[in-house]
Amino acid sequence: MSCKLDARDYPNNMRKIILSVAVSLDGYIEGPKGEFDWCPPPSKKEMSNFLLGIDTIFMGRKSYEMAGKSMFRDKERYVFSDTLPEKTKGIYIIRSNMLKTVSLMQQEKGKNIWLFGGASLISTFINQNMVDEMWLAFVPIILGGGKPLFENIVERKKYRLTESSVSEEYLSVKLARNTNHKK
């Protein structure tokens, strides 16, 4: 299937929030001990193409402390946290009024926004219908346990399949938010 996203879904070319993550067949983004060894790294080309399309990254506090401190320094990094100091070097902190803040950011000029994780921030965004696209890379493995990508989802969320491809290492799929869910 080659259909592309319909631009009309994004009035005024609003910046999209894209959840892009690798996931096991049984829906985990980390193994039972927090391990990632099951997850082949994306190709440099794919990764740099993806990064070209975004200029901003959203992270939870734990993800920032575990992985985000030294990564993606050329992007604007926003960390959602009530505990990190307001003036943490190199990042912006988002505390309260998150919905409004994010909505305003989406109306600014700029590239798309990568919802990096972790699971708790992802749940919040999905429950609020704030994830415009999901780019999932299924790794052909059953882990048997770990941290689920989708948890604490309070009601059904429908998406539209827009693209898929398969390599030896990944089944990649793009999904768009069902626009019947209003923000």
Add this chain to the structure above:
Amino acid sequence: MSCKLDARDYPNNMRKIILSVAVSLDGYIEGPKGEFDWCPPPSKKEMSNFLLGIDTIFMGRKSYEMAGKSMFRDKERYVFSDTLPEKTKGIYIIRSNMLKTVSLMQQEKGKNIWLFGGASLISTFINQNMVDEMWLAFVPIILGGGKPLFENIVERKKYRLTESSVSEEYLSVKLARNTNHKK
């Protein structure tokens, strides 16, 4: 990707056990109340093509009682149960020595075998490395709860991606058992 399964993986054209099932993005095969309304029916053409390739169906007791009694009567239906009477009309019962029984069946002449479900029978087969192929149809929905396709998996299981396709309703993928896992 167009690579097909390597015939050498199946000595003597052994009958394959194929798990074919629809699953939500968060890995459920039933909703929280056992509902299937989220799951569009497969096209008649797809279904009849699939059924042409199999002559035998494996079911757990609950699946048989809920869905299997009146379906697929033109196939040999095997129900794994310790409680159903040995001579239940129209089906064969498998009790003990399941591994050996199934292995002997695979060496007989015949078409492939559909592992229909439910979840508990699927887990047993996966844990025993007895699932040769998985044909998963991901429905683009997050259910938020229900009966997981994969549960009680005791160790990692790797598969090979062999084919994928996408329609409006499904992301379909075929995976083959990693032959490093010996039966």
